[in-house]
Amino acid sequence: MTSVIESPLFLASSIFTIGLLGFMVRRNLIFLFLAVEIMMLASAYAFVTLSNQFSDVDGQLMFLMILAVAAAELCVGLAIMMRFEERNKSLNADAADHLKG
């Protein structure tokens, strides 16, 4: 077994990668958002793990902030998604390619 700190960071980066790959391949806006949330979860977990490692409570504070930011971002994102759906009649992110070329 490797040293103590590596396993949680390994887990965090795996979850981050899953989120990243999900972001790259998904077309639906809700799934893109889901993927962003997964990436935020992964970074938050890394913060908590490291705060445990270095016995510094700031990491856990950061975790709370990330949660708050994620919640706020979710609200704004949902509002944008609703407007998007009114305009384009679907939630296909590929429809937003007006800056093409």
Place this chain on the structure above:
Amino acid sequence: MLLGAIPLLPFVTFVVLLLVGARLPRYAISFIGVFGIACSAICALICASTYTGVQTQIYWAWIGNINFAFYLDPLSLFMTCMISFVATWIAVFSVRFMDEEDGTARFFGSMNLFVASMLVLVLADNLLLLLLGWEGVGLCSYLLIGFWYKNKAAGRAATKAFITTRIGDVGLLVAMLFALVLLGTLNIQDLLGQAAINWKPGSMEATIIALCILFAATGKSAQLPLQTWLPDAMLGPTPVSALIHAATMVTAGVYLIARLSGLFALSPIAQTMVLAVGAATLLIAGLCALAQNDLKRVLAYSTMSQIGYMFLALGAGAYSAAMFHLLTHAFFKALLFLSAGVIGYCAHHEYDMFKLGGLKKLLPLAYYSFLVGALCLCALPLVTSGFYSKEFILSGVLFSIDGGVFAWMSGLLGAFVTGLYTFRAITLTFFGEAKTPVVHKPGPLMAIPLGVLALFSIVLGFLQTPEDLFHIHKIADWFAGSFPDVRLHSTLILPEWSTLLIASAVSMIGIAVGLLAYKKSRPVDSVFTRGLGFDDLYGLAVVVPYSFLSRLLRRDIFGEMALSFARTVYSMAAFLGRVQTGRLTDYASLITFSLVVILAFLVLR
């Protein structure tokens, strides 16, 4: 000082009309346009009345030792007064003629620029300044022929006129270069003096320069071989035809040869060529005039023919005769064109003689003024100026060594043909039954210029009458010393009174036959109608090869090299631009990919 004002005033008028003309009301534009030329005429007449002798006015040092200077001598003063006076009355006429047209600011501005350029041309003391005026009148001719720019044919005619005279200008430029290199000066008086010192009569250099000058003169004066533009130039407004293509610009060639008479005196070959060009043109143009259907084209060919008479006189050494005919022709040809202008104004610009008719009753103003002009043109004996000036030319040609019997006989034949075509035109246009109604009436602004021109057409004849008939010699005295003396035969072939009778008889027979023979004329379309095929010849020999060559050379190596850079950049941009799909997920992929590459680079370094 006043001398400089003569071309300056119309130029200032042109600038004013250029800058603010479009915003002025119609009466203001017309007034300013006429005022500029009229003031110029008044200044010219004042200069004439206070003329003390030959003088040069230098205004500033221009290029090298060439100055912007005006040279006043009998010849230039003569031309200046004639140009400004005739131009004034034509401008007054145009006020009424153009009173329902748009763009009068453009019209009067171009007309003023034209008068200014023509005056610079005749007053110039050196060939470079003369070239400035020469090109200026060519430009204004283009602007004014193409005045009705929406008519594509008029635009093509304007381009044809400009290009044809430009080809002649090559002759003038070559002559100037030769003069500069061989004689060291472009100042006309110095040039003539140096030529007389350096070259013997008959020398090659003088001949070359003189022939180049002749070529340039044939371009501007519409003589063989560069005469094809004048009939098509009739698509411009009729006052333009009267001013530019009858009285003034087409006489620039005659003026140029007369001005450089000292040079032509050194080259018998060139002088004979002038004679030949004159004789050929006057006959060919006369015959073509006989086969035209359009009134203005008859007058255009008539102008060509009469300038042929002037060239005939120049070639025979009878310079004062040529200038006298230039003066009388300016008046009676302007009169003829303006009478045609009355017809045009009153009958919707209909100039086809076979669609007109009976205008003697419908437009008496046009009829009587045209009649006066026509009788002058046909040289009706004793009462018309045309008779005295044509007689002066014919006797000068017959009795000079450089002229001769053949030239004289071609002049007589030309006089006969003149009577024919003129009275054919009158019969078709004014007699018979009316085919086109008259919708407008002319006003005093048209009648007064016509009256003045008619008066002068009659009165000016008495400035020079033959020896056996009153023996007035005002013209000969005025030009005494300006030109090389004409070389007369020691014994006269015929006594002068008999040549007078022969010429008068020929004119009158021509008039009579013209009146009688054309009552039942039909529209004609022969080779003479199309100007003896010169247009087709030039189209085939010049235009076709030139267009072919320019199309061939359109893609040249340097252009292609420059364009290839641009094309490469464009295609690369198109290719690389495909990265920007506009999609969010694709951009995320790109970021991820780049991040992986950088991290790999950092880790594996």
